[in-house]
Amino acid sequence: MHFLLTRLGAATLVIALKSFIIFALIGLMPGDPVDLLMTANPDATPEDVVKLRSIYGVDQPIMARYFSWLLAALQGDLGFSRIQHRPVLDVVVPALGNTLMLTGTAFFISTAIALTLGTVAALCPGRWQDKAINLLAYCGISLPGFWLGLLLIYVFAVKLGLLPAGGMPRAGEAHPAWAYIVLPLATLVTVEIGGLTRYTRAAVLEVIGQDYVRTAHAKGLSTWRVVIRHVLRNAMIPVVTIIALDFGHLLSGVTLIETMFGWRGMGRLIYESIMGNDYNLALVCLLTTTAMILLGSILADIAYAWLDPRIGLGDRR
Amino acid sequence: MKGRWQRLAADRAAIAGAIVLLGLGLASIAVPLFEDALGVSGVETDLLGRFEPSGGLHFLGQDEAGRDVLARLLRGGRVSLAIGVLGALGCTIIGTAIGTVAAYMGGIIDAVLMRATDFVMSLPSLPLLIILAALDLTKIGFSIDAARSPAVAFWRIVTIVVLLGWTGIARLSRATTLAVLQRDYVVAAEAQGAGLWRILRVHVVPNAVAPVIVAATLAMGRIVLAEAALSFLGVGIQPPSTSWGSMLNNAQDLLVTAPLLAVWPGALILATVVAINFLGDGLRAAFDPRSETG
Numbered sequence A: 001m002h003f004l005l006t007r008l009g010a011a012t013l014v015i016a017l018k019s020f021i022i023f024a025l026i027g028l029m030p031g032d033p034v035d036l037l038m039t040a041n042p043d044a045t046p047e048d049v050v051k052l053r054s055i056y057g058v059d060q061p062i063m064a065r066y067f068s069w070l071l072a073a074l075q076g077d078l079g080f081s082r083i084q085h086r087p088v089l090d091v092v093v094p095a096l097g098n099t100l101m102l103t104g105t106a107f108f109i110s111t112a113i114a115l116t117l118g119t120v121a122a123l124c125p126g127r128w129q130d131k132a133i134n135l136l137a138y139c140g141i142s143l144p145g146f147w148l149g150l151l152l153i154y155v156f157a158v159k160l161g162l163l164p165a166g167g168m169p170r171a172g173e174a175h176p177a178w179a180y181i182v183l184p185l186a187t188l189v190t191v192e193i194g195g196l197t198r199y200t201r202a203a204v205l206e207v208i209g210q211d212y213v214r215t216a217h218a219k220g221l222s223t224w225r226v227v228i229r230h231v232l233r234n235a236m237i238p239v240v241t242i243i244a245l246d247f248g249h250l251l252s253g254v255t256l257i258e259t260m261f262g263w264r265g266m267g268r269l270i271y272e273s274i275m276g277n278d279y280n281l282a283l284v285c286l287l288t289t290t291a292m293i294l295l296g297s298i299l300a301d302i303a304y305a306w307l308d309p310r311i312g313l314g315d316r317r
Numbered sequence B: 001m002k003g004r005w006q007r008l009a010a011d012r013a014a015i016a017g018a019i020v021l022l023g024l025g026l027a028s029i030a031v032p033l034f035e036d037a038l039g040v041s042g043v044e045t046d047l048l049g050r051f052e053p054s055g056g057l058h059f060l061g062q063d064e065a066g067r068d069v070l071a072r073l074l075r076g077g078r079v080s081l082a083i084g085v086l087g088a089l090g091c092t093i094i095g096t097a098i099g100t101v102a103a104y105m106g107g108i109i110d111a112v113l114m115r116a117t118d119f120v121m122s123l124p125s126l127p128l129l130i131i132l133a134a135l136d137l138t139k140i141g142f143s144i145d146a147a148r149s150p151a152v153a154f155w156r157i158v159t160i161v162v163l164l165g166w167t168g169i170a171r172l173s174r175a176t177t178l179a180v181l182q183r184d185y186v187v188a189a190e191a192q193g194a195g196l197w198r199i200l201r202v203h204v205v206p207n208a209v210a211p212v213i214v215a216a217t218l219a220m221g222r223i224v225l226a227e228a229a230l231s232f233l234g235v236g237i238q239p240p241s242t243s244w245g246s247m248l249n250n251a252q253d254l255l256v257t258a259p260l261l262a263v264w265p266g267a268l269i270l271a272t273v274v275a276i277n278f279l280g281d282g283l284r285a286a287f288d289p290r291s292e293t294g
Helices: A002-027 A033-040 A046-056 A062-074 A088-123 A128-142 A145-159 A179-208 A211-218 A223-261 A266-275 A279-307 B004-009 B012-029 B031-038 B069-105 B107-121 B125-134 B144-148 B150-165 B167-181 B184-191 B196-232 B244-253 B260-287
Strands: none
Touching (some): A002 B107, A088 A128, A088 A179, A088 A223, A088 A266, A088 A279, A128 A179, A128 B260, A145 A223, A145 B196, A145 B260, A179 A223, A211 A223, A223 A266, A223 A279, A223 B125, B004 B012, B004 B260, B012 B069, B012 B260, B069 B150, B069 B196, B069 B244, B107 B167, B144 B150, B150 B167, B150 B196, B167 B196, B184 B196, B196 B244, B196 B260, B244 B260
């Protein structure tokens, strides 16, 4: 409990620091809210500009602007999205749901596949199964996800017309609702399994050499029993950490996939808000993603202690 | 006991990776010669030859503006590979400097540097890269002309991949430096009164360098992918310059009419990154046999 509080405290501090850095960076993006109003209204005079700048507070120094944003944010006012014409929270919440649906599913599928492949490869090191899985993993790591996405779109949407090229499920479309998630999901899973497969293989190989595995074999347990009861249980300790950390990585990497497939999630929202000068929205999106990544690393620590009681919470490393 | 280079030479995958990389690198550097010899161009447009399929001297055909696809791919490769090499170099220099100093100084400096490393590591990398790539350079003191020049666009990508990419190498070189610092020869040098820089230069860096070379190789693979992603999203290399990522961005709109334009740049990115990863793993296995696990 004490551990959890310390970690959460540290995470809050990190998020506060990040919010300032992101705030400052966004301030350096092209244009400011007043410039944008000006382009919409050709009749505005230079006096109007000065007045507007003071109303919006953009003439204030960065620290002052940051603290007024922070104060409002702490009171639950995250501002208004410029491109969506809605309060930021109303935009972010459904997008977060969409992203979690896509990344969550991809996460479970890729973890299941990677654990299986990694274990199989480790059980027959040097044989053809190992080599084939290894090559597959290499390609997965090296593959540009957006390129795979383009090829999938070409084959399944343009050529075969089986699946939609992108977008979200809507009523009255030619494709059933589930069809929209297939291509982004396939892309994400393929990109994700490579690293995890290699990691699982290494962890399983490490455990297989231990004395207790030999003992288990010697006392006549079947191979599968040894693998499941003795090998996997121990090999999972480092792997789970990687899996939890990987979830943050997945959330960050999904930006590209969501953007190219038109999946209305956080990743696409981040891209659109940055490109559309939507400061309030970009800030909240980035902070949400950062918070999820931190949450992943805290979960990794908890899982670590849970799987290996020798490691206490708090006094690791 | 075979030497590290003999071990590397015996690793067929690593050698194949090195050959592919070297071939791509040389072909990209030599692209003007190649263009002159064949009388094709990856820059000049040819409106009568738009979307020509491969044939004659255009080995891979012509693109939507009649430019030779192969020559353009090699020109894109120049930019992509240069960013990969320079970015990996920058990450290595900054990462090694920070890691070595942290390990050597210890105490509060170590703590501050390593917390900063953790901090940068926990940032969402791709969204942050997009922001950094889209920043308005005139707001931090560049003139408008400078901000729009292709050279600045190139160096901006190199800078931002370095800014976010040095962390892994910093951690690694801190760990290896800490291990080296425990060794007797460093203690002996200190006892003889050798100064900080001498110890770092003569004893620590040469002995901690092998794992860093491996990490730098693998970092190059990640940087090539990051550049491709940024240019694909349209915030990286801008026309008239080209990179494999920006060629893919271009090909995305032409997917229905000219799908092959989308195949080549991605295939080259894939080949490059696979080659880099093969080479990196080969180096790891050859330089540090104990770490051979994957």
